[in-house]
Structure formats: C-alpha cells, structure tokens
Amino acid sequence: MTELLEATAQPTPDPPTPDPMVPRVFRVERTRQDTRDTYTLELSPLDGEPLRFAPGQFTMLQAWGIGEVPISISGDPHGSGLLEHTIRNVGNVTRALVHTSRGATVGVRGPFGTGWEVERGAGGDVVFIVGGIGLAPLRPAILHVVRHRDQYGRVVLLYGARTPDDILFAPDLEHWQDDCGIDVAVTVDNAPHSWRGRVGFVTSLIPRAGFDPLRTTAYVCGPEVMMRSSALALRDRGVAADRIRLSMERSMKCGIGLCGHCQLRELFLCVDGPVLGFDRLEPLMSRWEL
Amino acid sequence: MTIRSLTETLPEHPFFQGFDPAVIELLAGCARNIHLRPDELVFRTGEPAQHFYLIREGRIALQVPELSGGSSIIDTVEAGDVLGVSWLVPPYRWLFDARATVETRAVSFDAECLRAKCEADPAVGYAVLTRVAHIMHRRLEAARMRMLDVYGVRRA
Amino acid sequence: MTKPGNVARTVMLDGLQELIDALLGRGYTVFGPTVVDGVIDYRPITSVTQLPQGWGDVQDNASYRLRRRDDDAVFAFACGAQSAKPVLFPADELLWRARLGGAEPEIERAVDDKPAPPYAFLGLRSCDLAAIGIHDRVLSSRQFGDTHYALRREDTLIVAVTCTDPAGTCFCVSMDTGPVPRSGFDLAVTELYADGPHRFVVEAGTPRGEELLDQVASTAASDEDLVAAERVGAEAAARMGRVLDGTNLKDLLYDNTESPVWDDVASRCLRCTNCTLVCPTCFCTSITDASDLTGTTAERHRVWDSCFSEEYSYIHGGAVRESGRSRYRQWMTHKLAAWHDQFGSSGCVGCGRCITWCPAAIDITAEVAELRRLAEQRQRPQEARP
Known part of the structure; x- marks a missing residue:
C-alpha cells in the first residue's frame, strides 16, 4: 500500500522563493518549433535546483525588461530536471520568449496554482x-x-x-x-x-x-x-x-x-x-x- | 437475403436505437448495403439528393470545392453517424461533396422510397424527422462553435 | 473607546507636540494631516503647526471643499483626500533590479527612495484604520504576501482619532467601521474643542502606545472629559451623510448581474479610475518592466492598477471585461460581495472617497439602493391592476 501511494504521489511542488515576486534565472537549453506559432522551450536553473511542480501548475515566465506572462508547464513531472514550457506567440512578451536564443536566460517565478490532481x-x-x-x-x-x-x-x-x-x-x-x-x-x-x-x-x-x-x-x-x-x-x-x-x-x-x-x-x-x-x-x- | 441481414444490423445503428422494430423493418425495404473505396465520391454538390446513408464503418468527408481547384473539408462523419439531410428538405439537392476518406461501409436508403413511407404513416415520418432534427441540431451547435474559431488568436 | 484597565489621559496641544517629538526621537517618519494642494492629506510632519488647525471639509458627490472653521480644532475634518494607502502601499514600488551585462543576470531586491520606515500616523480616522486592517488581511495574512507592504507595516505606529465632524459622503456607521476607533491603534485621540479648553482625551491601545503616552505631559482624564469624548463620537455617528443598506448585499449583487442598473451607471461612468485610486482598500496592481537603452539593466515595478481600465482584464486578443457595465459591476461586486468570500468582511469601509472624487458624481450607496429597488420590484408579485 505504501509503495502504491509512493508510486502515485505527485512530486511535491517547490515552496515559493523567499520573495515570490523575485524570479529565478533559467537558461534556455533547447527551443523547438512545434507548429506555425507555437514553440517549446527547455530551461535549466542556473542555481542547479530543478523546479518541481504538479501537473497543471504554471510559472510566471519573463523576458528581461519586456514583461512576464503566466505559462503552464508542459514537461514531465517525473522528468529530467529541465523545465518545459510550450508557448504560443500571440503578444510581445510571448514573441520575445519564443525567440529567446539558446544559452540566453529568462526569469521564472513559481510554480503557482492548483494542479489537475x-x-x-x-x-x-x-x-x-x-x-x-x-x-x-x-x-x-x-x-x-x-x-x-x-x-x-x-x-x-x-x-x-x-x-x-x-x-x-x-x-x-x-x-x-x-x-x-x-x-x-x-x-x-x-x-x-x-x-x-x-x-x-x-x-x-x-x-x-x-x-x-x-x-x-x-x-x-x-x-x-x-x-x-x-x-x-x-x-x-x-x-x-x-x-x-x-x-x-x-x-x-x-x-x-x-x-x-x-x-x-x-x-x-x-x-x-x-x-x-x-x-x-x-x-x-x-x-x-x- | 439482403433485406434479411439489414433488419438484423439496422437496429444496432444509433440512428435506429429505440425505434419500433416493425418500423425498422418497413424502412429496411428502402435500404441496401454499400461499400466505398478511399477517395470514392458518394455525391456531388448540386446533384439531386436521392439517398440517405447510415455509416457503419469508415469515414466520409463533406467538402466544398474551392476556386483554386482544391477543396476543403468542413465536416466528417463516421461509424454511427448519418450522412445527408438534403433528401428530406426540398428541393432535395446536395449542398456539399461527400467523399470516403478510408474504406467505408454504409447503408444507403432510397430517398423517394423513404419519403413515401414517411408520408404514408405520419408516425413513421415523425420518428424519422425527430431523429434527423436532433442530428441537425447537434451539428449546427458544433458548426457555430467552429465559427467562433475558438483556437484562433482572438482579435479585439 | 474606554476599555477596562485603560486609563485615559487628557493632553493639551503642547502635549501633542511632545508626542510628535517623541515619535521623531524614536526614528519615526510621522505622517499627519496637513493642508496641501487645496485638500487635507497625510504628509510627513514635525510640528502641530502643520496640522489643519481651523480647517474643515465639505464633501458631496463630485465635490470637495476646504472650509474655515470657527474654532481651533486640528482634527475636525471628515477624511483626507487619501488614506494611509499611498504610504503603506505606494502607487509605484520598485520590486527588483537586474544587471544583465554579465554572463549571468544578477537580481537584487531594490531599495527605493521612499521615506524611511518606521512610520507613525497621527490623526488617522477609524475608516482608514479599518482599511489598514483589511489590507493586512489581503496583503499579509494569506499563503503569499506583499513583502514590501509587510516591511512597512510591521513597525507602523498609529495614533487614531475619533471623527467628530463627518462629511456628507460618510457612511462608516453603515459599514460598522466608525466613527470611533475601536481597535488597531497604539493611541486613540478624541479632540474636545466645543466646550472648555482645546484638549485631547488620549487612550493607549498597546503597551507601545502606553509607553509613548508616558512621555507626554498629561493629566488623568476627568469624568467630564470622558463623558464629553463619548458624546462627540455618538454625535458624529448620528450625522452620517450617507447610508448603505447592507442587508443580503452579497446575494443581491451575485443574483443581479444583468440588472439594468449596470447599464445606467455605465452610461455615466467615465472609467477614469478615480474611485479605485482613492479607495483605501482597492489593492489591484500591475507590473511594469523597463530596461535601460543599452539593455544592461532591467527594473520591475509594481504599480497601482484599476479594474476600470480595459487593459486590466486583457488576455491575448482582447479584454474579458470589454463593456463599462461589466467593469463597474466587477468593482462593486468585488468590493461589497466577493470580498466577504475572499477575506471575511466587506471591502468597503464607508469613507465615501469614491463618491467625493467621482467626476461623474456616481454614488455607490445610491447605486446599491437602486439595484435593490429594481430587484425587489422584479420579485414582487404582479399586483392586480385596476
């Protein structure tokens, strides 16, 4: 029973940073164009601490100096440690995000919100x-x-x-x-x-x-x-x-x-x-x- | 032989679920099984609507010809669905092209035969009409949803 | 106001100065009411001479006027143009600054140029005191809080006053927030200026207040002073300019989202956002990002926002609340109804500022009354017509 519970349990979401308005810095490791207007970014934390999340949660993702938008997490909750975000290019912040080049950094706050459970x-x-x-x-x-x-x-x-x-x-x-x-x-x-x-x-x-x-x-x-x-x-x-x-x-x-x-x-x-x-x-x- | 097997298979189709078996048997007199190969046209825009189809297997695309010469698919129907309502509404003319996209098996009803039986017995006519109205209602709702282009980028 | 075990003291105007001096001596920036730009508003002060002595205010729909009083009262105005909100929850807050020049961005929580805490408020009305209590719940009592607010609020010291001359727009009695401060203060002052010498009955609400009061020349308040202090509060309570009927208000608002009242008010509302800016409890904010021309530093600010602006509800492609009716409805429904579900109280403290500062003279109490009248009219069974 314990084993089953463990197998079923979601990873515990990370506690918010001391000031939840201050972002952590993530590096863009890979970008992939999924469709005409949609891209997936794979991000790694500069501080090395993977961002744990529950399926359904989102982060506030920001392009420095341009702005910040809520984007849900699209990656595997039991995955490699890279944070995956799939972003549709529909505004000036998302445009900047999808065009962030490999090796550049973005700001991440969260994870926030309720999950699918x-x-x-x-x-x-x-x-x-x-x-x-x-x-x-x-x-x-x-x-x-x-x-x-x-x-x-x-x-x-x-x-x-x-x-x-x-x-x-x-x-x-x-x-x-x-x-x-x-x-x-x-x-x-x-x-x-x-x-x-x-x-x-x-x-x-x-x-x-x-x-x-x-x-x-x-x-x-x-x-x-x-x-x-x-x-x-x-x-x-x-x-x-x-x-x-x-x-x-x-x-x-x-x-x-x-x-x-x-x-x-x-x-x-x-x-x-x-x-x-x-x-x-x-x-x-x-x-x-x- | 054909009619016999149809009276067995027709009640299984969702369109006839809950129908009086006697009515199904009556209507089966207008029906025959058909088989369509991939890309086979079932009917063309503007042709007289002489048939009504119950899809048993496969998929049919409804498409509109485009000026460019190609066509775009506006709806598909598949197993459990019906194809065609123009046979019921004057001037009994098809509004779209219908084409099988894969191997498809269907039951085809002769429209004139069906209309005659519906007119002869209003109870039968009402039962058929109620089913068709229900389907039209559902498709209209879906069409309206798609008109909203909900997955597109909203423009204020 | 009088609590068992508390000993009220009577203080003269000189004593008030000693109080200010004691606060300044302890490192507080003292915010007190003062006449500025044709209104009474809170500003850093160092002397009782900066208080609005002999000034009162006349407030009504879309109207605010200072008036000369025929006495020497320093606190005999209804409410200032703004509450404590701009001080404790500034309209523009620098959240952090990032240096982007190097290999990795460096983010530092920025220190801005606002007056240094700790802050002391002198002469805060009970409506504004209640608003601070609400902001504490909204901004500091939940899973996430506003760390800047918490920092400012932590050591804030409050000297509240009994409101003795409410304005035509006041309805704190309806909202059960005044006019007499009941909690949340370090010291509470009732100014007596009608009979006898100009004096203040002061009572401590906290040990910190008590300790402060000990630094000020005072005498034990006489029974007459205590009676007088109670009387001016009761008299003020009887002179409210407005009434807001709170009966079943939440259901009234939740159930009447399609009332014609919303169209009517939208036809007058200019969406200027004045009401939300002067409201002592409105807390909505937005974020602005800016970078310098070379792109080597980026700054993030938290700025006041308003549910009356179209951008407020914008998601890709359009605003969720496009119409004026939906925005006014949002504001009022949030303030008077949803707030109960969210925070366990109304979001309105009855200060009346939204009425005073609305250029279109929209009156929240009148809109509630009209909403109620139309709802009741609709519910009433059709009477037999002759």
Whole structure:
C-alpha cells in the first residue's frame, strides 16, 4: 500500500522563493518549433535546483525588461530536471520568449496554482478533452497517467485543433495511442482535401469515446467556450460535475493572489485555480464578462 | 437475403436505437448495403439528393470545392453517424461533396422510397424527422462553435 | 473607546507636540494631516503647526471643499483626500533590479527612495484604520504576501482619532467601521474643542502606545472629559451623510448581474479610475518592466492598477471585461460581495472617497439602493391592476 501511494504521489511542488515576486534565472537549453506559432522551450536553473511542480501548475515566465506572462508547464513531472514550457506567440512578451536564443536566460517565478490532481482519477476511467494549445497544460497529467497506466481504467484523449498543421505534440499523440494504451481521437475545425482524419468540433467525439460516466474523471483544457460545452456534454452523459476539472485562463500579473487581475467573482484563479471543478465554475462560466 | 441481414444490423445503428422494430423493418425495404473505396465520391454538390446513408464503418468527408481547384473539408462523419439531410428538405439537392476518406461501409436508403413511407404513416415520418432534427441540431451547435474559431488568436 | 484597565489621559496641544517629538526621537517618519494642494492629506510632519488647525471639509458627490472653521480644532475634518494607502502601499514600488551585462543576470531586491520606515500616523480616522486592517488581511495574512507592504507595516505606529465632524459622503456607521476607533491603534485621540479648553482625551491601545503616552505631559482624564469624548463620537455617528443598506448585499449583487442598473451607471461612468485610486482598500496592481537603452539593466515595478481600465482584464486578443457595465459591476461586486468570500468582511469601509472624487458624481450607496429597488420590484408579485 505504501509503495502504491509512493508510486502515485505527485512530486511535491517547490515552496515559493523567499520573495515570490523575485524570479529565478533559467537558461534556455533547447527551443523547438512545434507548429506555425507555437514553440517549446527547455530551461535549466542556473542555481542547479530543478523546479518541481504538479501537473497543471504554471510559472510566471519573463523576458528581461519586456514583461512576464503566466505559462503552464508542459514537461514531465517525473522528468529530467529541465523545465518545459510550450508557448504560443500571440503578444510581445510571448514573441520575445519564443525567440529567446539558446544559452540566453529568462526569469521564472513559481510554480503557482492548483494542479489537475490526476492521481485522484486513479481506479476509474479518464477522459482528457483538449482544445488547441490546451494540450500543453495537460501534457504533464497525461504523462503521469502513462507512467501509472495500470492504475487507470479506460483512458481517452479527445483533441480538437484548428487545422492539421496546428496539431501539437504529434509524436506524443502517436506514441500514446500506439504504445501507452490511450485512445487518442483527433479532430480539426478545418482541413484540406488531403486530410484523412476527422473534421468537426471536439464535443462530437464525446458520444463515441466509450467511457463509463459514473466512474470517469475528466480533465478539460482549452478555450473557455470549448471547455464549457465539453463540460456540459460530459455532465449530460452522467459525469459528476466535481469530477470534471477545467483549467481557467485570465490576465495574471503576480501569480500569487495579490494583483487582483485574475479574479472570477470570488476566485483568484492564480491561487484558487487555474484548475477547478465544474461544480464550482459552472455558475461563473454562464455569465458574460464576469 | 439482403433485406434479411439489414433488419438484423439496422437496429444496432444509433440512428435506429429505440425505434419500433416493425418500423425498422418497413424502412429496411428502402435500404441496401454499400461499400466505398478511399477517395470514392458518394455525391456531388448540386446533384439531386436521392439517398440517405447510415455509416457503419469508415469515414466520409463533406467538402466544398474551392476556386483554386482544391477543396476543403468542413465536416466528417463516421461509424454511427448519418450522412445527408438534403433528401428530406426540398428541393432535395446536395449542398456539399461527400467523399470516403478510408474504406467505408454504409447503408444507403432510397430517398423517394423513404419519403413515401414517411408520408404514408405520419408516425413513421415523425420518428424519422425527430431523429434527423436532433442530428441537425447537434451539428449546427458544433458548426457555430467552429465559427467562433475558438483556437484562433482572438482579435479585439 | 474606554476599555477596562485603560486609563485615559487628557493632553493639551503642547502635549501633542511632545508626542510628535517623541515619535521623531524614536526614528519615526510621522505622517499627519496637513493642508496641501487645496485638500487635507497625510504628509510627513514635525510640528502641530502643520496640522489643519481651523480647517474643515465639505464633501458631496463630485465635490470637495476646504472650509474655515470657527474654532481651533486640528482634527475636525471628515477624511483626507487619501488614506494611509499611498504610504503603506505606494502607487509605484520598485520590486527588483537586474544587471544583465554579465554572463549571468544578477537580481537584487531594490531599495527605493521612499521615506524611511518606521512610520507613525497621527490623526488617522477609524475608516482608514479599518482599511489598514483589511489590507493586512489581503496583503499579509494569506499563503503569499506583499513583502514590501509587510516591511512597512510591521513597525507602523498609529495614533487614531475619533471623527467628530463627518462629511456628507460618510457612511462608516453603515459599514460598522466608525466613527470611533475601536481597535488597531497604539493611541486613540478624541479632540474636545466645543466646550472648555482645546484638549485631547488620549487612550493607549498597546503597551507601545502606553509607553509613548508616558512621555507626554498629561493629566488623568476627568469624568467630564470622558463623558464629553463619548458624546462627540455618538454625535458624529448620528450625522452620517450617507447610508448603505447592507442587508443580503452579497446575494443581491451575485443574483443581479444583468440588472439594468449596470447599464445606467455605465452610461455615466467615465472609467477614469478615480474611485479605485482613492479607495483605501482597492489593492489591484500591475507590473511594469523597463530596461535601460543599452539593455544592461532591467527594473520591475509594481504599480497601482484599476479594474476600470480595459487593459486590466486583457488576455491575448482582447479584454474579458470589454463593456463599462461589466467593469463597474466587477468593482462593486468585488468590493461589497466577493470580498466577504475572499477575506471575511466587506471591502468597503464607508469613507465615501469614491463618491467625493467621482467626476461623474456616481454614488455607490445610491447605486446599491437602486439595484435593490429594481430587484425587489422584479420579485414582487404582479399586483392586480385596476
């Protein structure tokens, strides 16, 4: 029993630095372009102390003198010690980050926020529902399940991307499907004639995913409207709202519940979230501009 | 022989789940099994919509021809789905091209036969229409979601 | 104000000077009310002559005026233009500076040019005292805290005063925060200027305050002085300019996100952020990064921000709260409702500054009343029409 617990346990997240507003310095070891606009950075800490995190947590990542943004961790929680961040180039800070050259440094604060708590889904079926770049925050959770595959029942990954060219981590998807006992279903919004796969919204994959709603935990990550319609579809099929976990995105300046930007009514999404149950989120996701 | 095996397989398709077996048997009279090879066209934009399909295996892409000569896929249907609603709505003309992307097996219903049976017995017609409406509703919702281009970069 | 075991003392204006001198002697920077730029505001002071003696204030929607009093009172104004917030939680805080020139960046927690702590506040009203208590909870009592605030706050000494002449915008009684300071002070002062000699009844709230009071020439407060001190507090409580009905306020706000009140207030609100800047509890901040032209040093500042600005809720591609109605709703819902869930109290202390300094004369108490009226109207069963 003890052994099992140890095997299942997540690495304990690092305690915050003495002043959580002061960053640690990490060096860019590798960068990889994943898609047209998305890059993965592998970072090593200058002080040599790997950053331990729970799947679903994020860091505040900064390009010196330019700015800082919350970016979820996309690497293996049991991995090599390199910190992996998958970043979409959508603004001036992310542009600077993805173009940081090898050997240069960036600032890292964190890890912050709640995790997926994927170990709590052990013993039952698991459904990952992913939209777009949402695969990056879920990747550590998927890797955890892969590592502890025998503790889970049926595991499915339903992934919606914009076009075939926007599909992230394609080698991972193939590996998970072929070697790891995960049923991976990919669908895209639009595709050229040459595409042999599915076209359609990700929710259309739910009816044929073949999980047992009563013993399923779902982890949903993507744009808010996509998460909401996925969560409703899951609940309509009988998955308990508190077992549908979503990761919310809002503006964040501090990551530690002080700056106020990420508030969703009574929640500070940087410390109360970003991962929360649909039972808690549903009333807050159904009102515009809350 | 064909009809006999269809009355066995049709109730397994999600479209007919919960249907009165007598009705399935009645409608099976309009049906036949078909087999499509990869890239085989099922129908073309603008052609009369003479059939209704239940997909049993494989995948069909709905696509719109583009000015450039190519085409883009706007939706796919696969095992458990239905293909085509234009057969039910005047002027009974296809709005898209349908093409098998992989080896595909389906049940094809003759539209005229189906419409005649729906009209002859309103209860049958209502049952079919309710199913089709449900599917259209779901697809419309999904289409609207995709219209939002939720994975794209938001522009204020 | 009177607590068992506490002995109140009576101090004259000279004694107040001795108090300031004692604080200065102990190394405090003493912030006291003073007339500056046409308002009363807290500034570093060294003498009682800098206090706003003979000045009062008249405050109403979008209006603040100093007025000459016909007495010598030094603390007989309602509330200053700002609270203690700009001192303890400055609008611009340098967080750190990084040298990027070398092989590895060197980050140092920066020391800025703000007045040196420890700080002492002289003449803080109970509304502002309550606001400090709220900031302590928000910024210093949770898993993560603002280390700069904690450092400033740690040794801060507070000499509070009973508010004796509230303004037209005041509603601390509704928020249960005043006008008499009840806790959170080292010394509490009630100024008596109407009858008899100009004097101050002073009471210690901490051993530190008690020790300080011993350094000041004083006499034991007479029964008459104690009665008088109690009376001026009670009289002030009866002269609140505004009322905010707090009944079921959280539910009222949570349940009425689509009320037409929000559209109405948005049509008047200029999104100027004045209300959040003068609010003693608003704590939202942003981060600004800057580097020098050569790119060898980078600085990070924490600056006040406001939920009324569009950039506040910006995530790639757009603001979450694009409309004015959603931003006003956010501010008021956070202040009066979500704050209870987050911190166990209202975020409003009833100082009325948001009413005074709103250029569009928006009144939070009136907006709450209107929200309530419309909600009740909607809930009432349709009455039979003639």
